[in-house]
Amino acid sequence: MRFMVIVKASKETEAGVMPSTEMLTAMGKFNEELVKAGMMEAGEGLHPSSKGARVKYQGGEGSAVKGPFPFTGDLVCGFWLINAKSLDEAIAWMKRAPFDGGAEIEIRQVFAAEDFGEAFTPELREQEDRLRAQAGKK
Secondary structure (H helix, E strand, O other), X not given: OEEEEEEEOOHHHHOOOOOOHHHHHHXXXXXXXXXXXXXXXXXXXXXXXXXXXXXXXXXXXXXXEEOOOOOOOOOXXXXXXXXXXXXHHHHHHHOOOOOOOOOOEEEEEOOOHHHXXXXXXXXXXXXXXXXXXXXXXO
């Protein structure tokens, strides 16, 4: 199963406060453990919302608003994409992440093709496979 681990933003991350060398070292060690366990597909930190935008859709059209966005606790400052046997395994690993100071993460399972049932036709599966292969080459 694939899971997205969403790291919630804080007032500090939204203010652009960068992690210390100690935190970067600890996070690098944790990421290395995830990679060695064959779990980590990706993981990145994100710039504050002041450097981002939101696109809202209505009536088939999108309109954009640039950040910053009010700090509500729903903002994201980083993520991992991991493979785990279960949600419990994902939780067990992420409890080991080197966070402190009230940091919060959210773990969400990523849909797999079989989750969509008959709506995900063989043609759509073929398209998905082709696009994944093309994206993987970049």
